[in-house]
Amino acid sequence: MSTKKSRPEAKPSVVRDMINKRIESLGITRYQFAHNGHVDAAASTVYRFLNGEVESSSGNLDEMFLSLGLKIKNSKRPAWAQKARKERTKRMKQLGRDPTKSVQTVSVTKA
Secondary structure, three states: OOOOOOOOOOOOOHHHHHHHHHHHOOOOOHHHOOOOOOOOOOHHOOOOHHHOOOOOOHHHHHHHHHHHOOEEEEEOOHHHHHHHHHHHHHHHHHOOOOOOOOOOOHHHHOO
16 A cells, blocks of 8 residues: 655745736746746746745745746835834833844835
C-alpha cells in the first residue's frame, strides 16, 4: 500500500493574494506568469509560491511586483495614530531611547 502525501495547504498571504489577483486581471494563468521569464527563479518555484506551497525570497517578490506593475508603500496613519506616535516619540526621547527604531505599517497597492 502506498501512502501519498497530500498537497500542503496554502498559507494565507496578502502579498500572494495581490499578485494572483493582478495575474488574473491580466487574463493570464499562474502557470503562464511563472513561465514568462520575468522572475529570475525557477518557473516551478514561482508557480509553487503562487499556489501557496512555498515561500518566496524578497528578490523574487520584487521582480514579480515590478513585472506586474505593483508596489508596496507605507500607508498613511490616521490623525489619532499620528498624535499617539508624536507623544510616544516624545516619551522615548525623555527616557533616552531611540524613537526611530519603530515598526512601520505597509499596505499593498496597485501602481
